[in-house]
Amino acid sequence: MTPPRLELRRISKQYPGVKANDAVSLSVAPGEIHAVLGENGAGKSTLMKIIAGAVQADAGELLWDGAPRAPRSPAQARALGISMVYQHFSLFDSLTAAQNIWLGLDKAMTLDAVRARVRTLSAEYGLPLDPERPVHALSVGERQRVEILRALMTAPRLLILDEPTSVLTPQAVEALFVTLRRLADQGCAILYISHKLDEIRALCHRCTVLRAGRVTGEVDPRQESNASLSRLMIGVEPPRLAARAVREHAPERLRVSGLSLEPETPHGTALADIALALRRGEILGLAGVSGNGQQELLRVLSGEDRRAERGVVTWIADDPSTDPSNDASNDASNDPSNSRAAAGAVNRTTDLGPLGPAKRRALGLHHVPEERLGRGAVPSMSLAQNTLLTRREPVGRLGHVSTARAAALARRLIERFGVRAAGPQAAARSLSGGNLQKFIMGREIDAAPKALVVAQPTWGVDVGAAAQIRAELLALRDAGCALLVVSEELDELFELSDRLVVMARGRLSPVIPVGQASVAQIGQWMSGLWDTAAGEGAHAEA
Amino acid sequence: MLKLEPRPQPSAAMSLASPLIALALTTLIGVAIFAALGKDPLQGLRMFFWEPLRNGYALGELGLKATPLVLIALGLAVAFRANVWNIGAEGQFVAGALAAGWVAMQADAGSTKLIVLPILLAGVLGGVAWAAITAALRDRFHANEILVSLMLVYVAELLLQYLVYGPWKDPAGYNFPQTITFLPATQLPKLFTGTRLHIGVWIALAAVIGCWWLLMRSMAGFALQTGGIAPMAARYAGFSSRAALWGAMTLSGGLAGLAGALETAGPLGQLTPYVPVGYGFAAIIVAFVGRLHPVGIVLSGILMSMFYIGGELAQSRLGLPKAITGVFQGLLLFCLLACDTLIHYRVRRVAGLGVRGVDKEQR
Numbered sequence: 001m002t003p004p005r006l007e008l009r010r011i012s013k014q015y016p017g018v019k020a021n022d023a024v025s026l027s028v029a030p031g032e033i034h035a036v037l038g039e040n041g042a043g044k045s046t047l048m049k050i051i052a053g054a055v056q057a058d059a060g061e062l063l064w065d066g067a068p069r070a071p072r073s074p075a076q077a078r079a080l081g082i083s084m085v086y087q088h089f090s091l092f093d094s095l096t097a098a099q100n101i102w103l104g105l106d107k108a109m110t111l112d113a114v115r116a117r118v119r120t121l122s123a124e125y126g127l128p129l130d131p132e133r134p135v136h137a138l139s140v141g142e143r144q145r146v147e148i149l150r151a152l153m154t155a156p157r158l159l160i161l162d163e164p165t166s167v168l169t170p171q172a173v174e175a176l177f178v179t180l181r182r183l184a185d186q187g188c189a190i191l192y193i194s195h196k197l198d199e200i201r202a203l204c205h206r207c208t209v210l211r212a213g214r215v216t217g218e219v220d221p222r223q224e225s226n227a228s229l230s231r232l233m234i235g236v237e238p239p240r241l242a243a244r245a246v247r248e249h250a251p252e253r254l255r256v257s258g259l260s261l262e263p264e265t266p267h268g269t270a271l272a273d274i275a276l277a278l279r280r281g282e283i284l285g286l287a288g289v290s291g292n293g294q295q296e297l298l299r300v301l302s303g304e305d306r307r308a309e310r311g312v313v314t315w316i317a318d319d320p321s322t323d324p325s326n327d328a329s330n331d332a333s334n335d336p337s338n339s340r341a342a343a344g345a346v347n348r349t350t351d352l353g354p355l356g357p358a359k360r361r362a363l364g365l366h367h368v369p370e371e372r373l374g375r376g377a378v379p380s381m382s383l384a385q386n387t388l389l390t391r392r393e394p395v396g397r398l399g400h401v402s403t404a405r406a407a408a409l410a411r412r413l414i415e416r417f418g419v420r421a422a423g424p425q426a427a428a429r430s431l432s433g434g435n436l437q438k439f440i441m442g443r444e445i446d447a448a449p450k451a452l453v454v455a456q457p458t459w460g461v462d463v464g465a466a467a468q469i470r471a472e473l474l475a476l477r478d479a480g481c482a483l484l485v486v487s488e489e490l491d492e493l494f495e496l497s498d499r500l501v502v503m504a505r506g507r508l509s510p511v512i513p514v515g516q517a518s519v520a521q522i523g524q525w526m527s528g529l530w531d532t533a534a535g536e537g538a539h540a541e542a
Numbered sequence: 543m544l545k546l547e548p549r550p551q552p553s554a555a556m557s558l559a560s561p562l563i564a565l566a567l568t569t570l571i572g573v574a575i576f577a578a579l580g581k582d583p584l585q586g587l588r589m590f591f592w593e594p595l596r597n598g599y600a601l602g603e604l605g606l607k608a609t610p611l612v613l614i615a616l617g618l619a620v621a622f623r624a625n626v627w628n629i630g631a632e633g634q635f636v637a638g639a640l641a642a643g644w645v646a647m648q649a650d651a652g653s654t655k656l657i658v659l660p661i662l663l664a665g666v667l668g669g670v671a672w673a674a675i676t677a678a679l680r681d682r683f684h685a686n687e688i689l690v691s692l693m694l695v696y697v698a699e700l701l702l703q704y705l706v707y708g709p710w711k712d713p714a715g716y717n718f719p720q721t722i723t724f725l726p727a728t729q730l731p732k733l734f735t736g737t738r739l740h741i742g743v744w745i746a747l748a749a750v751i752g753c754w755w756l757l758m759r760s761m762a763g764f765a766l767q768t769g770g771i772a773p774m775a776a777r778y779a780g781f782s783s784r785a786a787l788w789g790a791m792t793l794s795g796g797l798a799g800l801a802g803a804l805e806t807a808g809p810l811g812q813l814t815p816y817v818p819v820g821y822g823f824a825a826i827i828v829a830f831v832g833r834l835h836p837v838g839i840v841l842s843g844i845l846m847s848m849f850y851i852g853g854e855l856a857q858s859r860l861g862l863p864k865a866i867t868g869v870f871q872g873l874l875l876f877c878l879l880a881c882d883t884l885i886h887y888r889v890r891r892v893a894g895l896g897v898r899g900v901d902k903e904q905r
Binding site: 303304357360361371376381385388389398399400401429 | 551552755759760761762764768771772774775777778779780781782
């Protein structure tokens with residue numbers, strides 16, 4: 001019997017304060033697609049870095065084709081035939097695809113030879129790519145193809161892919177799977193890191209599940225259900241969401257009309273003729289492959305980018321005649337005359353154009369950005385201090401900050417949202433990505449916003465916390481908040497949203513109720529193909 | 543083998559210990575320098591660390607020099623925390639001294655002690671105005687504030703020289719480049735007889751408390767510092783980067799100008815080309831050695847004042863060159879920057895561990 005291509009025996013790695021890998025064993029045979037499943041912080045990345053030679057294990061053995069040879073550097077790993085495709089691309093925008101691939105190789109090949117080889121490989125594996133095109137002109141899916149082709153140039157014997165589908169449309173994911181299966185059929189061993197259960201069940205032959213640095217199971221994913229896999233991954237089954245109440249057509253809270261904007265940075269996306277409305281008690285889901293203008297749109301909504309023309313973004317405040325919470329201001333004169341109501345209706349809209357993020361927040365418009373460290377939170381500051389970015393409860397007269405009140409607020413967020421942190425004084429950067437995400441989401445949800453704009457609400461958080469965050473978002477919706485949720489995970493959008501809209505190349509698709517949408521249709525829209533004629537009608541309706 | 547390894551969190555203990563280790567290293571190197579120059583190292587250290595503390599008068603001199611250092615360093619600490627690199631406090635100090643000196647020259651026989659208030663106010667405004675040039679150029683044209691503020695130091699010094707050699711020269715001063723000696727009414731009230739210590743000490747202490755509140759307990763200070771550490775987060779929160787720039791520049795300029803006014807209306811009593819003695823630059827070191835923290839700055843300001851006095855004593859009593867003060871200042875900053883590495887990293891002994899398989903394979 002042939003030995004496995006790669007075998008790990010009781011690999012351990014200790015980092016300050018955390019045991020990233022604790023006696024992890026795993027083996028991959030030639031031709032096998034092996035999934036490594038685990039929530040963020042489970043130790044997947046450390047394990048892959050050990051295999052790729054970027055990190056050395058403290059203890060344990062690494063066998064390659066049955067012989068002990070642990071790579072001491074990425075170069076040694078490459079020499080063994082180990083290639084890795086990272087989650088974040090490292091490509092130069094101004095160079096062509098072939099030049100980028102050439103840069104990553106030993107200088108044994110000429111650029112012409114690289115071009116020829118790229119053409120052969122892309123035909124062989126169904127990865128269509130013109131090697132002469134500059135990277136900045138490529139879509140995200142095509143950029144990933146460049147990365148995969150770069151990995152294939154050296155004819156790898158073990159290919160590691162780290163969360164490869166997070167930036168792909170459903171159709172592109174299918175195409176990638178075809179390529180990976182073909183590679184496996186030729187005898188390449190594949191390690192596939194992911195937390196997407198459906199993909200693992202569809203693609204992989206075996207699956208090693210990690211939790212808190214230990215192996216909690218090695219299973220055949222084709223024989224498992226999502227529930228059984230996530231039980232292995234997080235230890236408990238994720239809580240189910242409550243059944244959704246049917247919504248009627250709700251009044252608008254925030255309106256964008258005729259928004260067109262050049263990008264602030266050279267590689268940004270221009271926004272073209274954007275129109276959308278956020279309604280009270282409703283979640284609008286914004287789907288799309290990242291980098292298609294979502295970031296730019298969110299900056300306009302949050303007030304970080306105030307270049308939009310006046311009157312393009314408007315806020316519609318509560319109607320005092322219908323809102324019971326405002327009765328106190330109304331009881332002086334008890335005649336709800338028509339003229340007063342009409343005058344009120346005029347005054348209820350506010351042009352958000354000139355207002356900065358703090359003023360918009362004061363109106364009730366909150367925002368959770370995609371970048372957690374450095375934008376949603378200041379890395380070196382404590383959680384207590386980080387509450388001050390968007391919350392004013394700890395601030396008293398003359399701008400005096402009560403450290404006790406800030407700490408109490410942070411402690412409340414930690415408890416309510418199950419943030420794993422040393423306490424209110426822990427620096428934001430000492431939290432894992434998922435825990436910081438919980439803290440930031442919690443900070444904005446806890447503010448009881450009237451409108452909430454969220455990018456990637458459950459990015460990097462484990463399944464249990466994701467379910468909690470989704471439940472909190474639905475609770476906000478039921479309390480009358482208007483939400484815009486931008487996510488790369490279609491499952492999440494279908495689960496949360498009342499209506500869906502797709503963004504592609506800086507434009508918005510028509511808005512459709514989630515009940516009428518299908519994954520296939522949304523996937524098609526994500527590549528920018530929607531019927532413009534239908535779009536006009538739906539825009540007007542939205 | 544020793545290896546530097548990143549710490550999971552910056553070490554608070556090392557942040558406090560670093561200046562002390564740096565001081566110890568500076569002292570050690572100082573001993574070596576004294577020995578190399580053929581002086582008795584003990585005598586040398588005595589000049590720096592004992593003589594300035596020996597009696598009431600010496601302590602008064604210590605406080606007198608620490609006052610401007612602390613005032614300027616407080617403003618710089620706020621600016622540096624906001625990531626605004628005002629290197630030109632020396633120029634703002636001179637501008638403050640000029641404005642204060644002009645008001646002091648307007649005093650006549652009828653002036654009362656109250657004239658001290660407009661003198662100090664003029665000093666603040668002079669410093670603010672000088673710093674505002676840098677802020678405006680950075681705000682409008684994105685000019686680098688390090689270069690602009692530094693170059694404006696030389697402009698301020700040339701302006702001072704022009705005035706004392708020209709229009710403001712004392713007609714009865716035997717053609718010396720100096721203004722008239724200001725009338726006694728303009729003199730700052732003294733704290734103790736027999737010393738030169740004046741009420742500036744109380745002003746500096748009040749500024750310490752004010753800056754502590756600003757940095758540690760106020761929303762404005764939080765916004766300033768967020769803009770300095772994480773500009774994207776400040777933008778997300780809605781803190782204005784322009785407000786941070788102007789706030790930091792005017793506060794640091796105003797405090798430097800106030801220090802200039804205190805010197806003018808205190809120990810100097812007139813304007814000469816020798817008003818700038820490097821307090822503005824030394825305060826940069828004071829700010830960093832004091833960890834950009836108001837209380838730390840008081841301690842480091844006193845230390846730097848000892849260096850000034852020790853340097854003068856080493857010059858007059860041991861015949862060492864005047865440059866010895868600058869050497870000590872530079873050594874301290876140099877050692878501090880080196881020690882600060884240990885705040886974010888720790889030293890670990892690394893034994894020859896690794897994965898067993900590799901060792902076999904490599905041999």
